[in-house]
Amino acid sequence: MISRRHLLATGAALGSAAGLAACGSGTPGQTADDAKKSEAGTPTVTIQFWMGKLTTGEDAWYKKIVKQFNEAQDAVKVELTQVPGDAWEQKLKAAQAAGKAPDMYIGVGNNVSVQVGNGELADMSDLLPAESWDDLTETAADLVTVDGKKYAYPMLFEPQTVLFYRKDMFTEAGLDPEAPPKSWAEVLEYGPKLKSKGRFGLMMGVTGADFGWQSWGWQRNVAGHLPISDDWATAKADDPAYEKLATFYRDLYSQEIVARQALGPANDSSAFGQNKAAMMVQGSWGISQILDEFDNLADKVGVAPLPTHDGTGTVPVTIGNMKWMIDGKSKNPQAAADFIKWAIAGDDPAVLLDYFKTTGYSKFPARTSVTEAVASAPDADTLNPWRKVIADVVMPAAALEPQYDWTVAEAFGKAMEKCMRGDDIPKTLGAVNTEIQGIIDKLKLAEKAPQ
Template identity: 25%
Template sequence: MKKALLCFIITVFTFSVLAACGNNESSSNTSSGSNDKKVEITFMHSHGGESEKLIKNLVNGFNKSQDKYVAKPVFVQGSYEGMVEKLQSLVVTKKLPDVVTNGLVYTKYLNSNMPIVPAQKFIDEENTDMSDFFPNMLDLGKSEDGKQNALPFAVSTPVVYYNKDLFKKAGLDPENPPKTIDEVREAAKKLTTGGQQGIFYDYTMTGAWIFQAMVETMGGQMVSEDGKSVGFDQEPSVKALQHWTDLVNKDKSMPKVEAAQALQSFTSGKLGMYITTTASLGSIRSSSKFNLGVAPFPTDGEHERKVPAGGNNLFIMKSTSEREKGAWELVKYLTSPESTASVAKTVGYMATRKSAVEKEELLGGYLKENPLAAVTYTQTSNMVPWNNYSGKSGTRIYKVIQDNLEAALSNQKTPEEAMKDAANEGNKLLD
């Protein structure tokens, strides 16, 4: 009897354990839902605010478009510098994301210091036709040997935003904005009255972006052709900084404030012109209550305009072959004509595909109805790469530039002294 009871207890216990194991497995399947058999892809990006909603919509679109992969967006604060810092920490723990948005100012850094999978690998395997991309935008993601390491995602150029109402009040033609740097200065003087000022160049923008536009439009170079020395102590750099210091300290037409404060002044109608990225068009247009104008970046009247391509590209990080393949599928989706048109309409970045601009149902009709958004495309042929400095210490040069710009604008140094100091410090950091 006791033996029979013992057998019964053992049998019941065994079935209970098996049932419990079965229930755990069932619970796991239920909680993960239909994503069980899908390969998870992490997409790390630095697009915040309204742009983050766009990223989520694009990723949702990708997830619905196929049943093999599920992508998850992860926002990183701190703009392009924040992304680089995040990747530097993750590469140590070997927990890198599968796809990242990388600021074009750090393309060379990622090429040299991160375990990337070149897009060229997949392009060659699939014999992908790349002819629909704007060629100079494709160039932004190439290595020094011409290999396509990344694809362009969001591209921008600097433009002049201006208040047409204030132009008219100051006796300026709102339909004929200034075309040269000298004309910008004269217009800024006329726009400066009482608590109102004339102009703000967004000189604090990451990677000395606006400063590069000024220097190269004036015929200079941020770095020598061989990449072994910087060009800050050359005449064009000094002239560019002199223009800014004159606006701030002599004309009093440009406020010495943070960019966010200057933007607030502009959108509230207390600043006549604001020079920054075309990617700000969406937010500026929605927050401005006046007649807004947009014009190309000014020239110096002698040299051809040269505007660095801002924005970011998409890199794939090394992982497993299955995840890398999924990452490539995500990159293709994010850079499709439909996706790039959505980025352009929603934020203000430039579309990276020619068909997106040409097709009426994508951007063709939109640009006709929104001429302000079309201005940046008039500068496509003037686009040059955002300057990258080589070596592990090269990224520190941007802070050297910024510190010396600040010193000159604060009257602590002359433009000549600031640029000479920046050149001396910068050359020490070049490898």
Template identity: 25%
Template sequence: MSVTIKRLIALGLSLAMALTLAACGGSPSQSAPAPAGPAGESAAGGAASEAAQRLDEQKELNIMFVAGNFPESMQKIYSDYEEEYGVKINYTVLGVDTYYQKMLVELSSGSDAYDLIYLMSPQFLQYASNDWLYPLDDFIADKTITDDALLDLDGLMKSSVDAQRYDGKLYGLPVASLTTLLYWRKDLFEAAGLDPDKPPETWEQLRDYAKLLHKDGVAGVGLRGARSAGGSEGLIWEWPMVMYSMGGDFVKNFPTDMTPTLDTPEVAASIDYYADLLQNYSIPGATTCNYEDITVAVQQGDLAMWIDGAAIVRNYIDPDKSATREEDVGFAPVPAGPEGRCAPLNVHSINIPKNAQHKERAWHFMQWALSEEILVRLGIEGNLVTVSRESVYDNPDFIAKNNIGGGAWLQAMRESLANYAMPNYRPLTPEWPEVADIVSGYISDVFAKQSTAEEAMKMANEEVAAVYKEAGYIS
């Protein structure tokens, strides 16, 4: 029997004891400390017993996640939880665009249809600020439904945990901290007379390489070109790294001066550069593509270089799906501009909607799903390669399964996270999804040659300024 199962069984026994004591007039505080509260120990103990009672009664869990490594890997093993605890899990995974459209409608309307959802940094702030999520602090304090050893909150990456705090409360648990990498086909480099072990160091060099490699049905470079999906994905995940490295920014000085700066020459230059790559040296439909399209192109052997998420690496080299072989792929941090290398940072999380019907059961499942043991299993039995616990990266079985490129992938990812990933990659405020949609919409107009970068960003700047004025950030 696994350590995780033993701990959760122990928690269940503790729960049952608490219920028995409560039924007999005893106090559960004798076996577990009651959470502090203004109503006093007795009321807190009663609340704890009520939470334990609700957990015991909740035998169904409705989960809706967005497609990705963690959700898809969890599909392989969540039945273990069902079997162990007699719980029926209704588990659904949707593509990114469909998912966030549905979540926005569901949560903004106060729906109670889902008990657990999956968010990324941009959406988290929007959802938390709109009071659509349930805070976890009382659950953590309630030892009748929380196993501190299993939860191991301190074992989760602190920066990722802090990214789930809003207005002094914790609203989720992190799954992983994600960034992007530059990937390239060593065999195609060698055929083109390039050193297979030396990727382009700068954006200009990347374009030169793309021109050279763009031939014989193979595209020179792949980057996301789709419009933002509620503040993330598409071009808004990748274009900013070019903008920052070329000296541009969204605002003057986040968060102290939110005056938009999208109408600068540096921002326009980054858009012109990005458009040139997508229009002339990328895959068909590049100006509207997302990561799924890039993945398919890699699997078909149609890309010489691409920049995308570190976590997607398994999909590129899966021998059952891809014509691109692991031994032919190189890994490195993204190229540099005049201002250096600038990489994205995105925290993925599991969260409980405010109106969820089965909150205690959702919390119980979260502890199980994000325990070290289960994360290791997701990495070994599934395709999870980026996690929220450093200890998992040191697990020998996890290393053996994910020793991609002889360790080159892990080295490149850790280098990017440590040195180039920007905590303020996006000026994250509750209004960010609206801002991202505005900016990406105008960049799409440039891609479609409906306006110049200068014209588009002047209009975008005005619209973003109006959003920030209404929010009270600028006068």
């Protein structure tokens, strides 16, 4: 691991992180009392940093990066809390409501504009140097910019839905292990052939909440749009094209190609790694989990673009993202920003390259310099033999997650689940169209749409 100490020897000394006026100390931004604490080895600022629990390798990387930062200087101490995924939303919201939110946390797919409207995020525009912002890709910068100000620092992107399949199970079923399904019809054809006792043909989310995000790419693929107009003024969930998507889900369910009950969380590849499914719709993060947690499985797995409704083109899958955010009520936003610069926004791309290597190069940087470093890394394609498929085929067609209120996506997802489980498809789509229009009007979404 490259030492971060050289990153601290800059004009933006971490002593300024305390954000206090100088009162006789030898360090700008420090009071005399703070200087004494620093000299005595006592951090002048303690930062609370929260993250949801990720893969084993990622969790270890975050612990390591915090430890190295704390050992590299004594002006700021970062305390890391890793929260189980199923408890994350409840814990964070409870802390925010009680005025005890962490100084900073990792946002996964958060809608920045909504959070800014709620007063939850600190304006980071002037907390990081211009060079850090300039290195972001255009997509990454747009993701965190609201009214010209920047409210988070993006770390990575990852396609939320690609197809994983077991080559050995394809061979066993008499299917070509180098020819994954390209259309919904082929998924329905291959699925029954791949089933066996204790194994399903396909693993995917089967609840409304799962469909709320897993179906975004297929929504665009089959209808050419999402169930709300681009200006967020009109519901479009009753488009007859969505009947094809609902019918596809119903066929998967009625033929028991997918499990009637979820095999596990929709963002977890464990059941696939445990031989409980021959194919899986999963985010590219599944690559790092397979590499990290299942020995000798990688050679048996293929990764391909998500099948399209008619077998042509590429599904415009959404790209999830991870970004580091500073709470709007943090008392030490500059200290938090200095840690962010040290860890993921510094001037040496090799520093962050360690994270992407740790995760098997299964994720895609939000910074131009780091993207170039990954592309030239000699072990990138060795550690991740599927990287080029995603980089060359999936990513060019990908789109950001919809930025409208989650309740719209959730309502459509629940409608898809009802259709899958047997409800009348046209009536269900008509009902959810009315529901989404009600959400639009109640939340005045048209006034909040990106310009």
